[in-house]
Amino acid sequence: MQKYEGAMDRGLEGVVACSTAVSSIIDATLFYRGFTIEDLAAHSSFEEVIFLLWNNRLPDKEELQVLQQNLLSNMSFSDAEILQLKALPVKEVHPMAWLRTAISVLALLDPKSQSTQKEDQLFIRNALTGKMLSLVALFNCLRQGRDLLPIQKEYSMAWNFLNCLQGEEPTEEQTKVFDTCLILHADHSLNCSTFTARVTASSLSDMYSSIVSAIGALKGPLHGGANEEVLKTLKDIGSVDNVEAWLKNALANKYKIMGFGHRVYKNGDPRAKVLKSMSQSLCEKSGNAHLFEMSNLLESLMKKEKNILPNVDFYSATVYYSLGITSDLFTPIFAASRISGWLAHILEQWEDNRIYRPKGQWRGKAGQLWKPFDQR
């Protein structure tokens, strides 16, 4: 192996940290297990994509049904779990901090949480993926003083989530759009939270610890928090007429325009393109046509002025808003989708593990000697 002492790529940009067969970004195309994201968004369901990420192939009909039923079962909580989760503070807490804590608490109730048996780990993988989406709905219910509705096993995870979140049945289009959002966010190679999950897993710590770490990393505004900021931006701008003046001012003052640009996709984020058409239709139907028009105009002006294109966060903001989802739940929903990828990466890490221990380039003092107070 080569050594690169002395050289340094900040943020490990361009450094290969491991080999992977989960997802790849090649020539600005995002692939899950070799399938383009556009192909999967057009034809697949979130549950099918989860199967693909975990098994490296599409399921047959029965396999898909078994996984679906398993994940739906895992969307319910035991009485002991509900008791613990209800005991956590919920008012005025950061939803991602609550989610991080909730997963950590669930570990304390799981007698298999420390198991190193593959069978137990797959059990926990399924449990965490089902529970994560329900936890987001539960958090919203708890702060609104509602109980979680029972899971209906004839519907999808997407349908059940929206039903539990809002307390009313979603339409077919709403379900389909939300399901597609879950597909689009499911994996994205070695992003910061996935990398955190792998680094944590590399000490042979447990799955819960790795997922808790990943939630913590995704929580940061440079990572998961951007679509929430996009919505704030659109609300700040207020109307289509204000877009041009707002952008001129923002660029003159070098404000960061949220939802634009991506370190990996210099020619546009493929996920943004899928989201854009869904955003248009949903915004129109939910009486938010102006938000889509503002977004569309902002996109053209940003392309003209800076040649920077929207990323996945830009149109997911208006999609989620049109679905009636509170903006502080955008990142938790991101987590509830991405957990499927995190878990695929954690298991991949363990297949051929080596603990992550990079080097630091020393830039501090040398040769210091301890002295008593009177000589300092």
Next chain:
Amino acid sequence: MQKYEGAMDRGLEGVVACSTAVSSIIDATLFYRGFTIEDLAAHSSFEEVIFLLWNNRLPDKEELQVLQQNLLSNMSFSDAEILQLKALPVKEVHPMAWLRTAISVLALLDPKSQSTQKEDQLFIRNALTGKMLSLVALFNCLRQGRDLLPIQKEYSMAWNFLNCLQGEEPTEEQTKVFDTCLILHADHSLNCSTFTARVTASSLSDMYSSIVSAIGALKGPLHGGANEEVLKTLKDIGSVDNVEAWLKNALANKYKIMGFGHRVYKNGDPRAKVLKSMSQSLCEKSGNAHLFEMSNLLESLMKKEKNILPNVDFYSATVYYSLGITSDLFTPIFAASRISGWLAHILEQWEDNRIYRPKGQWRGKAGQLWKPFDQR
């Protein structure tokens, strides 16, 4: 900056991930802020080392006193905190999983947990460092059905921890030895948990999230769990007479001998040398002389047979055991010391931040196409 596409160092071994001025390992010598660990272990206190790690210089007398009082104040919990912490399951849970959850819960009670103000971050840094050590003692009290004793501000953190943990006042030697252990574990460059803390912090997530991630990484048996395993080994061997036969069998069967070897120190871990003399004295005084003798013999035989030397975990096992500390608290104590380093690294990361996003080397399928069930 150079790019290394295609090349890969597993575990990022030899890859420089960032520059740092916190600690360094140069020619098998461990330095905190330019001071050797031997110098600090001989002359300093844990509180002074914390000041050093956080301020890049030794304190004057008043600065040290201010920090000491601040940390001691932070070792107490509010009623609201105790209420939440007591609500967590404690029986049959992994102490590190409990600690990870406890820190995550404390975030939910801290109205400043999301602040990006430097002043608030320094406040949280101090609070977390004080509370972490108390949490370990509290965990032990809760599972034994005892209350935490009040913090006595005329004593050190080490004294108060031992007092709270055992429910009886430690001797001067016990306090001194434990204080030295805290010094020896406080930082160690970009080890896996510290790196996890920095990766989490790099998305501009909060301090609590970064510490929770680090606890999760330290929890793994390839990282923090080794001294617990050392004690198990010594108990398995049973007596000095069995050491030679046990080792012969272990080497013949290629068992991993815990507490030996280190990726960084090929010529011996400097921390092990400091711990060895303390282990001898404490083992003799606590009626565990045979444990030290077994350790000493194992060390000589390992050197002769494999030329592998003991690491920090090897003699800390018998030191902690002689202090009457249950072996499942060894790693939580490691965390309660290392948090001082984690926090120095998190703040350093934020001074010149870039989100960690390495590349994955693709080794999966290409060109897959979605097909309906009947064509799969």
